[in-house]
Amino acid sequence: MTVRTLAAATAVALCLGHTATAQEYNLSLAHWVPATHPLQVLGMEPWMQSITEESGGRITFTVYPAQQLGAAADHYDMARDGIADIAFINPGYQPGRFPILAAAELPFLFANATGAVRGLTEWYQQGGYDDMEMGDVYFCMALTHDPGTMHGKEPILVPEDVRGRTVRPANATEARFVNLLGGASVQVPAPAMREVLSNGTADITQSPWQSLYIFGADTLVTHHLDMPFYASINGFVMNRGMIDGMPEDLRTIMTNHCSPEAAETMSTGWAGAEAAGRASIAADPAHTMHTPNAEQVALWQAAAEPLTAEWLALMASQGRDGEAMLQGLRDALARYDGLYGQ
Template sequence: MNTRTLATATAVALCLGQTALAQDYTLSLAHWVPGTHPLQTLGIEPWIQSISEASGGRIAIDIFPAQQLGAAADHYDMARDGIADIAFINPGYQPGRFPILAAAELPFLFANATGAVRGLTEWYQNYDDQEMSETYFCMALTHDPGTMHGKSPILVPEDVRGHTVRPANATEARFVNLLGGASVQVPAPAMREALSNGTADITQSPWESLYIFGADSLVTHHLDMPFYASINAFVMNRGMIDGLPEDLRQVMMDHCTPEMAEQMSTGWAGAEAAGRERIAADPAHTMHTPNAEQVAMWQEAAAPLTEEWLALMESQGQDGAAIMQGLRDSLARYDGLYGE
């Protein structure tokens, strides 16, 4: 090999070495909403960019949206099994599997999705090893509080009786049953189909998601109150995290904090809140705003859900009252508790 050839080969090798160093790890992130959803465009994509910058370009993350790697309800197991390195999950799609976190699904807890999600993440970090030890819990995420949207008026609990409802999670499904309705539990991407084929005539959803999932023309009556928050989370494959060098593992840990949870949810929350204004301005839609007496009726109707959850905690040897108080205190600490 002559001197020029050797120099060329060395330059190529150095270039290849720099390329390898620049992107040592390519991770997969799976979620089940469309790639145009504000969760991705306003939350996930900036989060990935921040990780890339903090790692000096050594961590890249490929996004697999819209259930490309598996059904919505399977995303926790996908992270556990390494089908995805990072997964966006709705624990309420697997009833009974995460009973402590299910406390956050109870109605009339969340005033917003910003400070509240920060408080939620901080609170659940005390319990994630009990329920999600097969994965690494990164952070909780949620949307601006959602409500009920129907083909006919919904103003008081009695308006649910006799109707079929697509609930947001298992806790809300139980609430529908307590109200005398029938629950049809399908994930958000199947909302439109359930409404259009008559399987459901009411759906629970945050506001903008009615447009995102194509249900806005199917439900024209809306209960105008912060009814519930559908709890979501990022979980990560433990083998992937444990296999990272210490410095890169720290980069990922720095992006799995209560503060990051608030940052990640802020854009999504704003987009959902804007959907409410969009619907309010549309004469084809009717907003039904309950008065104080009617709000009390909804809260009274929901009270048995808390009693059932407390009884479940007692049956498992947990101090449910202390867990619930801890959640409420954490939400209140960041101005995220409903009614405070």
């Protein structure tokens, strides 16, 4: 073999080697909950395993939990900018940035985290709302926990019990609700709830049940409003360059795992784990559950009505038919038995 032939053969071999490497992907997945959180253990890990198996090992993952790559509120931008290939986000940590999806944050809308999150993902994707406000990433799916509630250092039973208190809300919509009720909001991500409760910055936190244990707040709040109060909307988003640059067969595997059905599957284990936390709290004599009657529930719902009016006004200011959009969301939730009070 001549030197020239050898050089050409080497170049071809290097090119082939590069092509093979380029079609094998180790994707970074960043999130801000502990690695032991049920969302990772029961949701993310089976999801990643399924993708790895279907791709024949050509897609693998490295997980960066507990804000290792950035603060909770920064995860959307991390996926947009390629700091992470996939990120778990809470859009409500960036108030006003994703106003359409914020409709799902309205209180007393979600009955559960399973059928409801399937309906939400379907509504957001099929309506094209994901491209409208998250077009600089690839929106994979919405995720949520079993509906959360308020947990305080003192009893909470009616809206008046929030007046004069300081609350760590779950998202921007709930922060607005707290303000409407005469309370003050201290908006920090869930991993910081223990800190603001322990140092006296907050009297009340919003949280699903098991997360009180996960984030170490269970010893700090001993009074619990026993009703499905809100859903904190989360989601998976992906770096658009990453997903668009994949070969078609691998891209199809990834997008098939980004669907309303995948959203329900991903959220199911998390929802069950959070719901189990309620039983633990209820069995602990150090804690008191406050269950509102029908009249008290009606007080909460009436107090929340201005939030819907504000959202509709915001949509109108953008030239959108908010009534039709919100009805579409309710219909999607009801289609999968996820609408509160249906």
